[in-house]
Amino acid sequence: MNIVLLGSPGSGKGTQAEVLSRRLGIPAVSTGNILREAMRRGTEVGLAAKDYIDAGQLVPDGVMVGIIRERLAEPDCAKGFILDGFPRTIAQAVALDGIGVAVQAVLSLEVPDEDIEQRMSGRRSCRQCGSTYHVQVNPPAVEGVCDSCGGELYRRDDDVPAVVRARLITYHENTEPLKGHYESQGLLRVIVARDAIEKVTERCLEALEALP
Numbered sequence: 001m002n003i004v005l006l007g008s009p010g011s012g013k014g015t016q017a018e019v020l021s022r023r024l025g026i027p028a029v030s031t032g033n034i035l036r037e038a039m040r041r042g043t044e045v046g047l048a049a050k051d052y053i054d055a056g057q058l059v060p061d062g063v064m065v066g067i068i069r070e071r072l073a074e075p076d077c078a079k080g081f082i083l084d085g086f087p088r089t090i091a092q093a094v095a096l097d098g099i100g101v102a103v104q105a106v107l108s109l110e111v112p113d114e115d116i117e118q119r120m121s122g123r124r125s126c127r128q129c130g131s132t133y134h135v136q137v138n139p140p141a142v143e144g145v146c147d148s149c150g151g152e153l154y155r156r157d158d159d160v161p162a163v164v165r166a167r168l169i170t171y172h173e174n175t176e177p178l179k180g181h182y183e184s185q186g187l188l189r190v191i192v193a194r195d196a197i198e199k200v201t202e203r204c205l206e207a208l209e210a211l212p
Contacts, residue, residue: 002102
């Protein structure tokens with residue numbers, strides 16, 4: 001099954017992608033993690049994307065489509081995948097169709113804007129593997145240390161309040177219209193995502209099980 005996760009920054013897409021990946025046995029493909037690794041390594045793609053990400057803006061479609069095409073061609077995606085962070089515009093969704101990727105379900109994680117800034121101020125990410133935590137809701141076993149790989153946890157530059165507000169504006173203007181795009185195809189499932197991680201996961205699984 002090929003799944004797309006939608007939702008504003010801080011809605012829990014990364015966390016749910018990781019959990020659903022384990023439950024369903026298909027890889028979570030996070031464009032954010034791919035780009036952050038490229039920036040860390042100083043690759044051409046990473047350097048091109050850094051200014052956009054630091055400002056809370058979207059990376060150009062051409063760059064993102066190329067990254068996704070390469071990643072989805074890898075063997076572990078042959079039986080399905082979970083896309084976290086792509087598509088972010090209708091143009092990207094059309095490009096996804098254009099490279100022959102068929103999506104079976106789109107889960108939109110819904111969290112009010114007023115909750116997002118508080119959530120993101122407590123978010124911590126692993127420098128090595130990209131796993132995400134929250135100091136209150138989903139803390140690591142050892143403070144500052146990733147449960148998955150032992151890497152250092154840090155607060156990303158794009159989790160600073162001013163950048164969070166800019167990212168929310170960008171989301172509402174550019175990404176939220178995707179809900180209508182996918183709803184018209186009968187693929188959209190809205191998931192209330194204000195609750196505990198486990199409850200949100202169960203709602204996601206129930207929505208997937210109810211697919212025709």
